[in-house]
Amino acid sequence: MTLNVDEGEVFGFLGPNAAGKTTTVRMLCCLISKTSGRAWIGGYEVGKREDSLNIRKMIGLLPENVGLYESLSAYKNLDIYARLYECSESKRRENIERFLRMLGLWEKREYSVGTYSKGMKQKIAIARALIHDPTVLFLDEPTANLDPESAKTVRDFILELKKEKRTIFLCTHNLDEAERICDRIGVIKTKLIAVGSPSSLKRDIWERKTIIHLHQINAKILGAVERLSVVKNIRTIDNKLILDVNNPEKDNPIIVSEIVSAGGEIQFVTELRPTLEDVYLRLVREPETK
Amino acid sequence: MRLWKAWIIATKDFSVFRKNKYILYSLVGMPLVFALIVPITIFYSLPTGQIPLEVLSSMINTMNTFFIFIPAILPTIIASYSFVGEKLEKSLEPLLATPTTDSELLFGKSLAAFLPSILATYIGSIGFVIFVDMETYNRFNTILLPSWEWAIIMAFAAPLACILSVEINVIISSRVNDVRAAQQLGGLVILPLVLIFSLAQSKIVTIDIFSLLFISSILLVADMVLYYISRIIFQREEILTKWK
Numbered sequence: 001m002t003l004n005v006d007e008g009e010v011f012g013f014l015g016p017n018a019a020g021k022t023t024t025v026r027m028l029c030c031l032i033s034k035t036s037g038r039a040w041i042g043g044y045e046v047g048k049r050e051d052s053l054n055i056r057k058m059i060g061l062l063p064e065n066v067g068l069y070e071s072l073s074a075y076k077n078l079d080i081y082a083r084l085y086e087c088s089e090s091k092r093r094e095n096i097e098r099f100l101r102m103l104g105l106w107e108k109r110e111y112s113v114g115t116y117s118k119g120m121k122q123k124i125a126i127a128r129a130l131i132h133d134p135t136v137l138f139l140d141e142p143t144a145n146l147d148p149e150s151a152k153t154v155r156d157f158i159l160e161l162k163k164e165k166r167t168i169f170l171c172t173h174n175l176d177e178a179e180r181i182c183d184r185i186g187v188i189k190t191k192l193i194a195v196g197s198p199s200s201l202k203r204d205i206w207e208r209k210t211i212i213h214l215h216q217i218n219a220k221i222l223g224a225v226e227r228l229s230v231v232k233n234i235r236t237i238d239n240k241l242i243l244d245v246n247n248p249e250k251d252n253p254i255i256v257s258e259i260v261s262a263g264g265e266i267q268f269v270t271e272l273r274p275t276l277e278d279v280y281l282r283l284v285r286e287p288e289t290k
Numbered sequence: 291m292r293l294w295k296a297w298i299i300a301t302k303d304f305s306v307f308r309k310n311k312y313i314l315y316s317l318v319g320m321p322l323v324f325a326l327i328v329p330i331t332i333f334y335s336l337p338t339g340q341i342p343l344e345v346l347s348s349m350i351n352t353m354n355t356f357f358i359f360i361p362a363i364l365p366t367i368i369a370s371y372s373f374v375g376e377k378l379e380k381s382l383e384p385l386l387a388t389p390t391t392d393s394e395l396l397f398g399k400s401l402a403a404f405l406p407s408i409l410a411t412y413i414g415s416i417g418f419v420i421f422v423d424m425e426t427y428n429r430f431n432t433i434l435l436p437s438w439e440w441a442i443i444m445a446f447a448a449p450l451a452c453i454l455s456v457e458i459n460v461i462i463s464s465r466v467n468d469v470r471a472a473q474q475l476g477g478l479v480i481l482p483l484v485l486i487f488s489l490a491q492s493k494i495v496t497i498d499i500f501s502l503l504f505i506s507s508i509l510l511v512a513d514m515v516l517y518y519i520s521r522i523i524f525q526r527e528e529i530l531t532k533w534k
Contacts, residue, residue: 029387032527056389063387065380071309081303084295084388112309128384227428 001190005184008165010158012172014108016284019188021171022064025138028169029061041136045223057085059132063142066125070114074105074124077113080133080169085132092131099127103157119150126157137161140171155181175276180216185276194283200277205279209272210248210255215265219263224262230254242272291393299390299398300405303372307406316367317406321414324356326421333425343430350422351439351497357415358443358505359483361452364407366476369459372402374472376480386526396460396524403456404449411448415440442502452511455479457516464523 001024005011015021026032030037030052042058044051068077075096100106103123113121122142129137138141148242151174157164158181161168172178178185179198186195194201214221217239225231225241230251233244241259245251248271259266307313332349345421376382386395419440423433436444459476486505 026383026530031383031386053391056387059387061384061387063380063383065383067379067381067384069306069381070379076305077308080298080305081384081388083298084385084390086389091522125384247453 001186001188003186003192003195005015005167005169007167009183010162010168010170012170012178012185013188014172014175014178014185014280015188016245020190021188021250022140024188025061025140025169025181026172029059029138042203057132060129060132062129062137062139062142064144066121068121068124068128070111071112072117073110074113075098075109077124078128081128082131085263087132088214095131095133096127099130103127103153112208117150119146119153122150122154123157126154130161134166136167136169138169138171141173142170143172143174143177147276151177175280178278187280189284194225201279202274202276205282206274207244208246208248210243210245210252211268211270211272212243212255212259212266213237213268213270214259215267217241217264221262224258224264225255228255228258291397293397295390295394296398296401299385299395303399303402304406305366306375307402308372313368313371313406317345317410321360321417323411324360325414325418326500328356329353329418329421343426343432344366346426347425347434350434350499351437352487353418353422354437354440354443355483355487355490355497357411357418358447358451358482360414361407361411361448361457362480362483363477364410365403365455365459366473368407368478369399369403369456369463370473371477373397373460373463374496382530386530392395392524392526394519395526396520400453400456400460403447403459406448406454407455408452411452412444415444415448421438421448438499439497439502442499442506447502447509450475450506450513451483453513454509454516457513461516461518461523472495 008206010219013021013024020143023032027034028041030046033289034047039046041055044055044058046052050089069080072080078096078175079092080100084093096109097106100109103126105120105123105127108116108120114123126142128149129139139158143154148153155177158168158170158269162181170178170182182198184195184197185201187193187201194205196204217236221241222234222236225234225243230247232246237240243255245255256266256269332353376385390398419435422435426432426434455476457471458479462475463472486495490497495501
């Protein structure tokens with residue numbers, strides 16, 4: 001895969017199970033070595049022994065499993081990692097308090113993590129990934145297995161981080177989440193099959209469709225539309241014409257004019273917008289589609 | 291290697307161990323059994339008449355060998371929690387993502403298994419010395435401990451046996467995929483050390499200064515060889531992908 005994630009960008013990494021998302025994250029976090037290829041994070045080369053420590057210093061990782069020390073308190077968990085990330089004592093205290101307050105867990109800081117709910121644990125794991133103010137954050141399925149309320153809290157927190165202009169690499173199966181949070185999205189299925197902003201992916205991968213609601217469809221109207229070169233494909237459902245067009249902004253007035261000339265009575269003209277799920281499913285089912 | 295980084299990992303493990311009752315009971319129970327309960331049982335089962343002081347001295351030397359295999363058993367329990375416990379709690383990945391080197395991680399983890407084990411051994415041994423001296427003073431009006439044999443065990447054999455056990459457990463933990471297999475294989479380390487006790491008990495081997503120095507030398511060589519093996523084997527990628 002060839003991929004560039006800009007500073008301050010939130011990049012979503014989508015793909016089916018076993019597509020290679022977690023492996024890619026682990027390689028970028030210098031946890032496993034790559035078999036070939038090259039990658040850089042903040043100017044440091046991934047896989048280069050002398051750069052590995054510098055990369056680990058500048059990244060924060062939220063793995064798929066939170067991996068907290070359940071018998072220890074939330075404060076202690078964060079304090080251990082802050083020390084491992086070489087934070088000064090004042091920064092340690094300040095960041096632990098800041099993140100625990102932001103996540104609404106300051107009052108429960110001395111409770112054993114084992115007594116926390118899944119959502120609370122996930123929040124602590126996110127705080128742990130942020131404790132040293134990393135410039136790059138890797139989040140591997142941050143809302144997986146969370147109830148809707150906890151997932152929303154975590155999502156809102158990621159949006160807060162986005163406002164702070166942190167570079168975030170987000171692996172997720174949640175397409176709605178990806179669409180709402182990410183600036184760009186990459187779809188992987190053992191190789192990178194598409195990259196772009198959610199809107200550009202929808203535009204590029206999915207043909208744009210215009211839906212024209214008519215009072216009645218007849219052969220004359222259909223013939224008039226079929227003769228138009230701007231229309232790639234026509235489907236009819238009841239009194240609706242569903243037309244594949246490349247450029248609706250330019251082509252729709254031509255189509256409307258032809259239908260009216262053919263005696264058609266137009267009630268509505270709308271655009272059929274694909275969801276990111278439509279685009280994603282098409283991509284993973286037909287990997288050759290670019 | 292930055293020792294302070296290794297120390298953070300070790301203190302983190304100490305905090306986790308403090309909350310683990312099984313580890314605490316093992317650390318307290320095992321030295322208590324071997325340092326006090328077994329000697330008390332042996333002393334009070336002796337014939338009521340006077341036994342020669344040389345015989346008693348030889349028995350005490352044999353009992354001293356407890357303090358070679360106690361520091362070998364304790365790391366088996368601790369190390370299996372230290373290394374495999376990380377895998378069980380799925381905390382290895384975030385830990386390995388921190389800016390720590392493999393050596394710091396290895397040393398910190400080893401320290402976390404070594405220090406409590408050797409400390410519990412020393413405390414147990416001091417209890418053993420006090421008990422034995424009270425008994426021999428009451429019976430013979432003399433004290434037999436600390437002796438040169440005891441000092442060699444405390445200074446060399448015990449810490450070297452402890453290091454051997456820690457290293458073997460590190461190697462086993464990074465090689466096997468199963469927690470129980472790691473614990474059972476790790477436990478095998480004490481067999482050669484128990485053999486020393488058995489040989490001494492059956493009078494095939496005499497526990498004296500020279501035999502203890504010889505045992506310590508063998509342990510030292512084994513420690514050095516295993517240190518290099520564990521450094522080669524202990525690589526974060528191996529740990530992450532093989533510790534399932």
